[in-house]
Amino acid sequence: MEPVLLSFHAPIHDLDLVAQHVVRDGVPARLREWQRASGARELVYLATCQRVLWMVWGGDPGSLNPGPGVRRYEGEEAWVHLLAMSAGLESANLGDREIPGQMKDALEAARQVGVAGDEAQAVFEDVIREGQRLRARLGLADGNVSVATVALKHLCEGLPEGSSIALVGVGPMTQYLAERLPERGFKVSVANRTKGKAHDLADPLGLAVVDLPQLQRDPAGFQAIVSATAAPEPIFTLDAWQTLKRPILRILDLALPPDSEPGLEQLPWVHRVDLSAFLAQTATARAQRAEAATKAEAFLVGAAGRLRHRAHARGHKRHLASAQERLDSAWGALEAEVKALEDSMQGLDEAQREALKEILTRGRTLAFRALIQTHPKPTPNAEADQP
Numbered sequence: 001m002e003p004v005l006l007s008f009h010a011p012i013h014d015l016d017l018v019a020q021h022v023v024r025d026g027v028p029a030r031l032r033e034w035q036r037a038s039g040a041r042e043l044v045y046l047a048t049c050q051r052v053l054w055m056v057w058g059g060d061p062g063s064l065n066p067g068p069g070v071r072r073y074e075g076e077e078a079w080v081h082l083l084a085m086s087a088g089l090e091s092a093n094l095g096d097r098e099i100p101g102q103m104k105d106a107l108e109a110a111r112q113v114g115v116a117g118d119e120a121q122a123v124f125e126d127v128i129r130e131g132q133r134l135r136a137r138l139g140l141a142d143g144n145v146s147v148a149t150v151a152l153k154h155l156c157e158g159l160p161e162g163s164s165i166a167l168v169g170v171g172p173m174t175q176y177l178a179e180r181l182p183e184r185g186f187k188v189s190v191a192n193r194t195k196g197k198a199h200d201l202a203d204p205l206g207l208a209v210v211d212l213p214q215l216q217r218d219p220a221g222f223q224a225i226v227s228a229t230a231a232p233e234p235i236f237t238l239d240a241w242q243t244l245k246r247p248i249l250r251i252l253d254l255a256l257p258p259d260s261e262p263g264l265e266q267l268p269w270v271h272r273v274d275l276s277a278f279l280a281q282t283a284t285a286r287a288q289r290a291e292a293a294t295k296a297e298a299f300l301v302g303a304a305g306r307l308r309h310r311a312h313a314r315g316h317k318r319h320l321a322s323a324q325e326r327l328d329s330a331w332g333a334l335e336a337e338v339k340a341l342e343d344s345m346q347g348l349d350e351a352q353r354e355a356l357k358e359i360l361t362r363g364r365t366l367a368f369r370a371l372i373q374t375h376p377k378p379t380p381n382a383e384a385d386q387p
Helices: 015-020 027-038 076-086 099-113 118-138 147-158 172-180 195-205 212-217 262-266 283-340 350-374
Strands: 004-009 042-047 051-057 071-073 164-168 187-191 224-227 249-253 270-274
Touching: 004 015, 004 076, 027 042, 027 099, 042 099, 042 118, 051 118, 071 076, 076 099, 076 118, 076 283, 099 118, 118 283, 147 172, 147 224, 147 249, 164 172, 164 212, 172 187, 172 195, 172 224, 187 195, 262 270
Parallel strands: 164 187, 164 224, 224 249, 249 270
Antiparallel strands: 004 051, 004 071, 042 051
């Protein structure tokens, strides 16, 4: 069984549209709801800084109806899209190294809820492995590009050494910056809606923890705020800051949906950069992706063939096992029925009884042999199996 993908992602869709479909709170309940609505055998939901993606096995994926403009991928196109995403070819920052980890997190969330199982696990392992091979082939194996690394470069180029920076949130991007910024001479503090999680990140690194409500009221003492939370609404607002007068403050808003209101840009002392700026489609970025896509095209087609063949082989194995179980159950019932009739077969001698048992045994063997011949294993595709 092959997955069907439903996706909103940049640059195909505007980030505001992508943000409308990001689910952060109540994900387990939504996963169950989506599975019930679609009748899917398995389902995984992935949300990153520039995409939302539903992967659906079986059922009716169209019944999810996420909204107008959604892109649907199936067959070879679905496998190619997953491979390109895993390798970072679909990312605005070519080679984004965070994607495989985000895929694993999405799979784990779905498995914990019980809406994803062995097939989703096998597909993700296959796709990530083939994506790593593609990274190596294209020279992206070091995975040195991500939104977090671009944000780090922005801060290092825009702020003097010794500047105070508040990191809001405890996700992968802020964790990366919490480790790298002090190495470059910056004073770093951590804030989070749950203060205990802020300490979990800050304490091992020897960083300070700042009260988030205080920061929301007044960012005094900081030259920059980097925010990447899962808050459904902005946590930094124009209403809270409009009467303040402060030195220049940089806000790097890496969240989707945004953690800061665009209206903050009205304040003369606020310099706000949101996620769209880091994902902007510059001519250089487009050229890099186009070049990488050209190099990757032949590999993507071959890898997609391998993945499809493995998926079909797994499906065949499951179907055959199910059919064998049904056949075994039927023959077991028949043998039990014969055993129950032994009293009515008193006239049979021992040789006749043994002959009857032999007929039943032979019948079971022939039935299973016919089952195997009726459902032959898929023939490997020579091109698809090339490494």
